[in-house]
Amino acid sequence: MPSSAKPDQSSPAPVEPMGLAGTRAQSGEFLTTAQGVRLPDTDHSLKAGARGPTLMEDFHLREKITHFDHERIPERVVHARGAAAHGTFQSYGTAAAVTRAGFLAAGRTTPVFVRFSTVLGSRGSADTVRDVRGFAVKFYTAEGNFDLVGNNMPVFFIQDGIKFPDVIHAAKPHPDREIPQAQTAHDTFWDFVSRHTEATHHVLWAMSDRGIPRSYRTMEGFGVHTFRLVNAEGATTLVKFHWKPVAGVHSLVWEEAQLAAGVDPDFHRRDMADAITAGVPLEFELGLQLLPDTEDQTFEGIDLLDPTKIVPEELAPVRLVGKLTLDRNPTNYFAETEQVAFHTGNLVPGIEVTDDPLMQARLFSYLDTQLTRLGGPNFTQLPINCPHAAVNDNLRDGMHQTAIHTGITPYRPNGIDENRPATASADDGGYVPAPREVSGAKTRENPVSFGDHFSQATMFYRSLTPVERGHIVAAFTFELGKCLAPDVRERELAVLSEVDAELCEQVAAGLGLAAPKGTPAEDVVLSPALSQVVAEPGPVAGRKIGVIADAGSDLAGITKLRKAVERVGATLLVIAPVGGVLRKGRSRQTVDRTLLTARSVEFDALVVAGATTPTGDIRLTVLLQEAFRHCKALAAWGDGVKVLVAAGIDVDSPGVLPGDEVDKNFAEVLVAAVGLHRAWERADLVMASPVPPSA
Numbered sequence: 001m002p003s004s005a006k007p008d009q010s011s012p013a014p015v016e017p018m019g020l021a022g023t024r025a026q027s028g029e030f031l032t033t034a035q036g037v038r039l040p041d042t043d044h045s046l047k048a049g050a051r052g053p054t055l056m057e058d059f060h061l062r063e064k065i066t067h068f069d070h071e072r073i074p075e076r077v078v079h080a081r082g083a084a085a086h087g088t089f090q091s092y093g094t095a096a097a098v099t100r101a102g103f104l105a106a107g108r109t110t111p112v113f114v115r116f117s118t119v120l121g122s123r124g125s126a127d128t129v130r131d132v133r134g135f136a137v138k139f140y141t142a143e144g145n146f147d148l149v150g151n152n153m154p155v156f157f158i159q160d161g162i163k164f165p166d167v168i169h170a171a172k173p174h175p176d177r178e179i180p181q182a183q184t185a186h187d188t189f190w191d192f193v194s195r196h197t198e199a200t201h202h203v204l205w206a207m208s209d210r211g212i213p214r215s216y217r218t219m220e221g222f223g224v225h226t227f228r229l230v231n232a233e234g235a236t237t238l239v240k241f242h243w244k245p246v247a248g249v250h251s252l253v254w255e256e257a258q259l260a261a262g263v264d265p266d267f268h269r270r271d272m273a274d275a276i277t278a279g280v281p282l283e284f285e286l287g288l289q290l291l292p293d294t295e296d297q298t299f300e301g302i303d304l305l306d307p308t309k310i311v312p313e314e315l316a317p318v319r320l321v322g323k324l325t326l327d328r329n330p331t332n333y334f335a336e337t338e339q340v341a342f343h344t345g346n347l348v349p350g351i352e353v354t355d356d357p358l359m360q361a362r363l364f365s366y367l368d369t370q371l372t373r374l375g376g377p378n379f380t381q382l383p384i385n386c387p388h389a390a391v392n393d394n395l396r397d398g399m400h401q402t403a404i405h406t407g408i409t410p411y412r413p414n415g416i417d418e419n420r421p422a423t424a425s426a427d428d429g430g431y432v433p434a435p436r437e438v439s440g441a442k443t444r445e446n447p448v449s450f451g452d453h454f455s456q457a458t459m460f461y462r463s464l465t466p467v468e469r470g471h472i473v474a475a476f477t478f479e480l481g482k483c484l485a486p487d488v489r490e491r492e493l494a495v496l497s498e499v500d501a502e503l504c505e506q507v508a509a510g511l512g513l514a515a516p517k518g519t520p521a522e523d524v525v526l527s528p529a530l531s532q533v534v535a536e537p538g539p540v541a542g543r544k545i546g547v548i549a550d551a552g553s554d555l556a557g558i559t560k561l562r563k564a565v566e567r568v569g570a571t572l573l574v575i576a577p578v579g580g581v582l583r584k585g586r587s588r589q590t591v592d593r594t595l596l597t598a599r600s601v602e603f604d605a606l607v608v609a610g611a612t613t614p615t616g617d618i619r620l621t622v623l624l625q626e627a628f629r630h631c632k633a634l635a636a637w638g639d640g641v642k643v644l645v646a647a648g649i650d651v652d653s654p655g656v657l658p659g660d661e662v663d664k665n666f667a668e669v670l671v672a673a674v675g676l677h678r679a680w681e682r683a684d685l686v687m688a689s690p691v692p693p694s695a
Helices: 059-069 161-171 187-195 197-207 254-263 267-277 333-338 357-373 455-463 466-481 486-497 501-511 555-566 618-629 638-646 664-675 680-686
Strands: 082-091 109-118 133-141 144-151 227-230 236-245 282-292 319-328 544-548 571-576 581-584 587-590 605-608 633-637 656-659
Touching: 059 161, 059 357, 082 133, 082 267, 082 282, 082 333, 109 319, 144 236, 161 187, 161 357, 187 197, 187 486, 197 455, 197 466, 254 466, 254 618, 267 282, 267 319, 466 486, 466 501, 466 680, 486 501, 544 555, 544 618, 555 571, 555 581, 555 587, 555 664, 605 618, 605 638, 605 664, 618 633, 618 638, 618 680, 633 638, 633 664, 638 656, 656 664
Parallel strands: 544 571, 544 605, 605 633, 633 656
Antiparallel strands: 082 109, 082 319, 109 133, 133 144, 227 236, 236 282, 282 319, 581 587
């Protein structure tokens, strides 16, 4: 080629082979496949039409997700930190009109195994980090296993599953230092979500109190996607799955989450295991949001195929169809909790998926992940994964094959083994999908209806109470304050300016930056159901009440209080300066915690027993001040009030409950205060300072 000629720009320049010592993992200007094929798009999977199903021929999607699924062995790439329990699901029989799924028929009880988890951290990370929580339920139905694999938030960061590796890589620790662990307060996460603004709605949920639940029993669950139900006549209905905790929805405050990560990183798993051992099961009701299966698959202007959107409960009420009860702990963590394999493609007749592009990718990803984690294709033979229905799958051999197959024809039709196993029609219980026409041009794009990234984030923020909005402001300020790149902070402020001006201005003020001007929606329909703050006391089963006492305390009064709180399913724990047994007359109380081991985060309320001596012990002062600052109920009877005063607690403050003795009224007022979760009325007084105002 003459020296003046330009090289052909249509094809890459040849690259000389390099020895292993000099091989670079990344080179070249353009994004390519692992085979070096340049890619025009990595944000949209290949679909049959903008709203159609994802095509299996999308080699880039398959390569990208396959590589992601195989990055870690044997720990899960996501949801590595988890805890689980066995239980049962009792159907109310109220869903029979919309689905032929047998486990939702009247009178059916189905065994289940449920795994709760954080998303980002490794197996050794803390339970109480700010994160999304997995809420995965395996139903061992008579028709085969059904896995409802969801989260404690009803939306997700991305609209298309092809970007799942990207958002997780962005949220995971930076690859150069492997820090920070199990948190999003760093540059790459905020760089990603500020550039992919479809994440905004989920980011608001994660920065809210929903990101730091009080316990698994006080955590909602969601199927995230829109599913399709099919009834016995073949009629279809779209549905969103909800899990409603019987105990109500409650969260930690930020300081509690930080304390727990230090003093008890197993806080959530310990709480669940201890409660089940004590005979206080976790309970959730399964709810359905039923939506018409229209041709455009939208409802009240909301695209039901967009996983970044919710349908407000005020527009489509949640209908309760059954109760989940978790009442048995695993016998062995590895054999059950660690080896359980969930898959969104584990469906039963009467429940189908939709063309949600995030769901479509999950249908491939989950199965592929288990092949690496569990050593081959026979992981379904592990006891925790084994269906309770009969299995005759014609699958053979492979790693860890433990079944001894008979017959010589693992295919059909066959003329040797009497043409067995037979195929099943719908009437025989076969999984026959409802017929739906699919057409469209091959394309990598989103439908126009996926383009609204802010209005539901605005709805979420403005639907919360002032104290909850204040927590979101503090969370954004903390997280963005940990980012080192100024342009990341500024770009995320620009995103927040499109959500709510007040939110943006307060976060900007906390960062010492100017607030950009956006164009947030002026009028959005609010959804009060999104707020966690309650006006009426809820159940207190599984909650913990600490009673501070010493050798001179009214031990008989503690016995009365213990009986009262145990009647409503709560647990009373005695806290004393040292361990052992407290004795006074004929009364005895075993010390459950000492001032060295007790912190506010473990308890839902603290009570000072009558006749307890004020000592000025700094550990006691810290314990009481923490509980006061965390807006928890504080109570005392008799001279125990002096201990509160000595610790600088204003006994006239909201949620501080003095009494003369342990009687019916004292116990009822205390239980009601615990049922409200917090005394939010004192939030403005205490949450701006590490030390509460003294009396």
